Amino acid sequence: MNQWQGENNFAIFKSSVPISNQQVWQAFYQLHKEKIQVQKEKVAIEKLKTIIKATFKLSNQKGFSLMSLRDLSQETGMSMGSLYAYIGSKTQLAEMVHQFLPHMFDLCIGEQLDHKESPQQQLNKLIRGHIFITECLQPWFFFAFMETKHLSRSIKQLAKDNEAKSEILLGNIIEQGEKEGVFSQSDKFLTSMMIKSLLQNWYVKRNKYKQSKTDCESYIRFIEQVIGNYLEKS
Amino acid sequence: MNQWQGENNFAIFKSSVPISNQQVWQAFYQLHKEKIQVQKEKVAIEKLKTIIKATFKLSNQKGFSLMSLRDLSQETGMSMGSLYAYIGSKTQLAEMVHQFLPHMFDLCIGEQLDHKESPQQQLNKLIRGHIFITECLQPWFFFAFMETKHLSRSIKQLAKDNEAKSEILLGNIIEQGEKEGVFSQSDKFLTSMMIKSLLQNWYVKRNKYKQSKTDCESYIRFIEQVIGNYLEKS
């Protein structure tokens, strides 16, 4: 059960996926390149960084829909016209953030899952990957979680599909564990809902965990303990 | 552990606290009486019902800040002027909902807790009460959870205080259980965070639970099982 400690920790995760500060912004720019009017990459990435960070800050304060582009202009020190060269429209600004997350998710933990491993290993891997990536991109995931209401139907659907996908993934692993006899019988739906909610809590209530000085490794240990106690046969 | 089943179920809860449809709206009117310009109680209650329900519906669709009072006017069939006789202002409309929840909470489960009972009993009572009341007032709690950003500082503080209160309550019960030796040693902070998040999930993701035909009694049983497995000495 604890075979992953030290062997698959946060530091190793960060060094094995493209999630350094530079790489993240580079990836964000690449994903949205064709929508952005500014052509010089170095300039564009720097300004996007400023804009997105300011968006997160203001959205935390008053919510995305109450954040005006004049607020954003003031916070970034850019003019209204400049902003529009980067974001296209207010709606597109929100959509760009939302589209980025599944992209990074695939990049970082999409292909790592292996059905030949034991259900416990698969489950732990999924949980760890989830916590690690949301730890690296906490403001992004927090924004996406809080500001789902303002999206076009198509992007809203994309968000729903992604959530469903991860729930099915969880459900399958639990089912496999039951079949192999390593997990006791349980309500697969309720169990995956619980795991999802524990994973979400890490980035939704991040401030509280920071205040209590809980780091992501001990949070993972806690989840694994709770799920283990509940699922594993004794 | 299962002594409460049948003896303290949802039906009994509903009949022992003032939470019938009529009583809820009556209580809401009483709490905000002095802010409302319309004097005839029967008329006021009926219109408030219409307004609040429409607010919940529109907020679910596009979020409170994107809901205009013209939307609300159309949805309720009332004129702008009439609306203002009931809500005072858009901000006050949101605040009235937020203020109502701790009020109902106190009314329904505030005084039922008894420190002489066993920690297990106290914990189960708290969990059951929480699920039951959020089951009865699901749209209210959902609205309050999603739309915290638009509040005045004072009401935001009130919301924070209330959350802190319930976390301390949980922490104390767990601590008492540890001292009495009925709970194993655990991280009290992480444990209460988990319980809170399980409780919140019931009204935040209500649609998903409805789709899978999970009722509140079986959800409570699930929580008690998970927490029991984790906390109770074997």
Added chain:
DNA sequence: AATTAAAACGAACGCTCGTTCGTTATTGAC
């Protein structure tokens, strides 16, 4: 039927929003 108080109405007001676009400043190649 007349009177009066309460409730509902909705056009109008001032303001702020997202967005545009003609102009100015900056950059880099020659």
Added chain:
DNA sequence: GTCAATAACGAACGAGCGTTCGTTTTAATT
């Protein structure tokens, strides 16, 4: 140093916002 190309600028626009208030309708009392 010149000159295109690129980026930044910010005043202006129309739409829609929350809110108000003079008027009309409704309801209750006499």
